[in-house]
Amino acid sequence: MNRKLIAFLAVFALAGSAAFAQTATKYFVAHQGGYVGAATVTVGKSGEVLSADLEEWQGPGGWAENNSADGKSIVDGAVVRTPDPFANLTSADPEIKGYMFYILNDPTGKGPGVWSQFTPGAKGFTRPARQYERDFEGLMSNPLRAAAYVQAAREGKLVNVKIEGTKVVVGKKASETVHYGAMNKADKNATYMPLTKDSIGYRYNNLATLDFFKSNPAADFGAAKLQKVRIAVLENKNVDAGAKAADYVAAEDNVYVVADAVTGATYSDFQHYSLELQTAYKMAIADALVKF
Numbered sequence: 001m002n003r004k005l006i007a008f009l010a011v012f013a014l015a016g017s018a019a020f021a022q023t024a025t026k027y028f029v030a031h032q033g034g035y036v037g038a039a040t041v042t043v044g045k046s047g048e049v050l051s052a053d054l055e056e057w058q059g060p061g062g063w064a065e066n067n068s069a070d071g072k073s074i075v076d077g078a079v080v081r082t083p084d085p086f087a088n089l090t091s092a093d094p095e096i097k098g099y100m101f102y103i104l105n106d107p108t109g110k111g112p113g114v115w116s117q118f119t120p121g122a123k124g125f126t127r128p129a130r131q132y133e134r135d136f137e138g139l140m141s142n143p144l145r146a147a148a149y150v151q152a153a154r155e156g157k158l159v160n161v162k163i164e165g166t167k168v169v170v171g172k173k174a175s176e177t178v179h180y181g182a183m184n185k186a187d188k189n190a191t192y193m194p195l196t197k198d199s200i201g202y203r204y205n206n207l208a209t210l211d212f213f214k215s216n217p218a219a220d221f222g223a224a225k226l227q228k229v230r231i232a233v234l235e236n237k238n239v240d241a242g243a244k245a246a247d248y249v250a251a252e253d254n255v256y257v258v259a260d261a262v263t264g265a266t267y268s269d270f271q272h273y274s275l276e277l278q279t280a281y282k283m284a285i286a287d288a289l290v291k292f
Helices: 003-014 143-155 201-215 270-289
Strands: 022-030 035-043 049-058 079-083 099-105 114-117 159-164 167-173 225-229 253-258
Touching: 022 143, 022 270, 035 143, 035 270, 049 143, 049 201, 049 270, 079 143, 201 270
Parallel strands: none
Antiparallel strands: 022 035, 035 049, 079 099, 079 159, 099 114, 159 167, 225 253
16 A cells, blocks of 8 residues: 555544444446446445445346337337436426436337437427437436436336327336346346356356455556456355356356456456446545545
């Protein structure tokens, strides 16, 4: 740990009492887009990490109800609704005010389409003039909007809707139509990226990332390197309820190494998630020193 950090943490320690904890959450667009993440870190009075958590919530493509003729896929015209602190605040309709609507915009039918803002007007809802204008991922780059989305996902307030002119007909909740078993990919019951004979899967990767970060919050995660390493998985149904650790039989895997320390994480988003956690760590320290 460098001298500047030691000096900073000494000041930080003086700011706290004998019992102290400060928590901060960093919201972000995750997994190359299409998901909304939340990195939450709690620090103690000496700057140590007391707890850390990563959530990655499905975007509309992960939970919109199938609307194709055969009911097996999502096609152009599917619409979902999310609570939004900036959306349609002047509307007199309580089913519209404070909500954002996203439509799967794929007018050519050639896929995969883009989840774009669907805007209510006097005579009906309209799509954006350009397919990629004001899309879900771009709008979620606003941290206030992302925070509202994550809260709505936790509380079961994301819903499928049908639009009839200017009328909004609310349908099933996202949790009822989600395609990967759980809205949060880190949930023990989620089925996204399962453990296989060649991969430890998403949830054990998530555990490895969190465990390494908690011990190394100031590491240079951007300089992480991949190295062939044999990794063992200790089965834990509270981490991944559907996985059998014995099914993973790879002799070795591409594992991230930071400053010669093996992290145990293999997925391509390790550096991104770790840097988001590190930002939340910095935010928690700053929140302890400054009343924002």
